[in-house]
Amino acid sequence: MTKKAIKIEIGQQFGHLKVISLFGPVKSHICWTCICVCGNEHVARGSSLKEGTCTHCGCRLFETKATMLRHGQARNGKPTKTHSRWTSMKFRVTEKNKRGYDDYFARGITVCERWHQFENFLADMGECPKGMEIDRIDNDGNYEPGNCRWVTRVVNQSNRRVSINVTFNGVTQTLKQWSDQLGISYQNLRYRIQGGWSTEEAFKK
DSSP: OOOOOOOOOTTOEETTEEEEEEEEEETTEEEEEEEETTSOEEEEEHHHHHHTSOOSSSGGGSOOHHHHHHTTOEETTEEOHHHHHHHHHHHHTSTTOSTTTTTTGGGTOOBOGGGGSHHHHHHHHOSOOTTOEEEESSTTSOBSTTSEEEEOHHHHHHTSTTOOEEEETTEEEEHHHHHHHHTOOHHHHHHHHHTTOOHHHHTOO
């Protein structure tokens, strides 16, 4: 017997989410604006609603202080670096993150269902080493096991789409790395490179 396709309609309930309007296409996915039982609006993919992988706005993903203590993820009443990285990772891919909307939500970047639970994230990634950040190996991929690692800020920035890579004397680095190595301000180097200077001219103090 063929499984009947689920049709999404205004007013339909999916878990804690109630569909209130059509949001539109996002990276070839039809998305819907929903209202969560907690009162927050949330934009979700239609496929995620149908499959049951998206049932709330994220409010239920944020653990209470007691839960953080249970996982040993609180220091002096504040979340640890690992827990903070996890929380920030989830916020990056929501429509509420206006600053990173184009870089994450609009591109369809998501956090895998397994990592909606902090204990699973901790089991897969381990504690965040001092001075490290979470980085996606494939910048077009999702936050999920196998595509994430702990790296320094320099490595993380070099993997971003907006990074400017420059090859000089057979060595390729980001403009920020060249700036640090040559002792020339990043803004000056970017002005020269984008202004059409040759690499040799741009790298002269």
